[in-house]
Amino acid sequence: MTILVTGATGNVGRQVVEQLVKRGADVRALVRDPAKANLPPGVNVVQGDLLDVDSLRSAFSGVSTLFLLNAVVADEFTQALIALNIAREAGVERLVYLSVIHSDLYVNVPHFAGKFGVERMIEQMGFNATILRPAYFMNNDLTIKDVVSGYGVYPMPIGGKGLAMIDARDIGEIAAIELVRRDKSGASLPPDRINLVGPDTLTGAKAAAIWSEVLGRTIAYPGDDPAGFEKNLRQFMPSWMAFDMRLMSERFLTDGMIPNAGDVERLNTLLGRPLRSYRDFVSEITASA
Template sequence: MTGATGTIGSELLRQLAARGAKVRALTRDPSRAQLPPGVEAVRGDFREPASVAAALSGASALFTVAVLGPDDTERDAALVDSARAAGVRRVVKLSAIGTGDPAVGPAGTWHLGGEQALRASGLEWTILRPSSFASNTLSWGKAIRSGTPVPDTTGTGAQGVVDPRDVSEVAAEALLAPGHTGRVHTLTGPELLTTADQAATLAQVLGRPVTTEDVPAARLRERFIEAGMSEAYADGVLAGTAYVRTGGNAVVTDDVRAVLGRAPRTFEQWARDHGEAFART
């Protein structure tokens, strides 16, 4: 699997290992990877196709998180080709909600090449399109601990905020169980939430105020560029936030329940389970 140390991949590794699956994790530096017991770490870098091909040798299924930005879309499709050449039979791709919708802007195309390659591959494929992760609010930690407002980039735009643990559980099912081939699962939480809604929930859980501050698009773009984003990447992200701000991502589905047989976790559940991340020191 790729993305083994990321938000979804790290939890997916834990779940697969707990279910007794034989798992191989692709990483650029196996010596530094902190993986669950029994997980095999192998070296691989998307910029070195031979290393990826070697890592895929003998694998029967692949979980892929390949797109890093607008300059990496071709690598996503190339990974599908490498998987097929290596004899992999099943691929589960972590994509993004709204992929293929022109209204999303450039970011809506970043996963499209990989999705199209999968559909044309002849492999058993499943595509996961999660909404905004509850864990995105971890970036508010410093502001919350210091009592300053958290940035609001999407205004009154609501989203079906999803717990990453649910996404990982769905991925595990798609990798290990039948019935998901040719399916696109759009994964959301059970309710629509704005940034202000999430801040209010955190305030309730933490027992102290959590306020928000609207961040205009121009200032947000400046911050992105200062942080090292390319202009193309920054503009793609900004178009996505504008899409959310105008209500484009106000989507709730029943896909988590359909796959897992239970309701998706709420943002409040996620916040209570991760409250220590916002604790004052």
């Protein structure tokens, strides 16, 4: 039984691969450049691209279960649908898909709407699937560590509703647990959706307060400025992507990323331990500076 992981060298995909290896799974990783993959020993690394049908057909040969992760790119929806169709052609019935929380609520945000469309196609195509819906990744805040420490501000416009931030390591472990559960099941398991959230729902002010406590000095939250956020992002990403991120941040302000009742308890039970907290994450990344 072989589990194919797409996006295997990214923040989440790498965690999924490592957790699957720990569980003794037969892992195949789809990557663009095998020479740079640097994945654990024993992983079958194959070269391919989600728009290259021939490489996908080769990668899917003999696969029993798929972990589908699509990067936020302009043709994300097309990539996902091609992968799903090739999977079905290859006889793959078991699937774990990394979507996003509130994909059905943030309907004007391109990459949210795209992931919700993929969820619908997974259902209509009849896959034996778990859909994982993660909230904001704590790990995104690695990119702002120097801004926080250097300028004394927490710059992410996350608002006052709150985001249930989750550590990518927890996402990877939960994904691996679900992949192994489906891969080893002798019978077809019912479809499932799991909100992936952290133990705390953090506002901008609360996130700044945690940084203040960890660093031992005041870190301010300057307020909610999606337009300024877009402007900053355009310095290092395409304009369409920066605008997509702005639209997302606007929904942070109006809706937040709020867990449903029982989400945290379900994940703690699934992991057999408490979810990692944002405070512990900040302490870890500042200690390693």
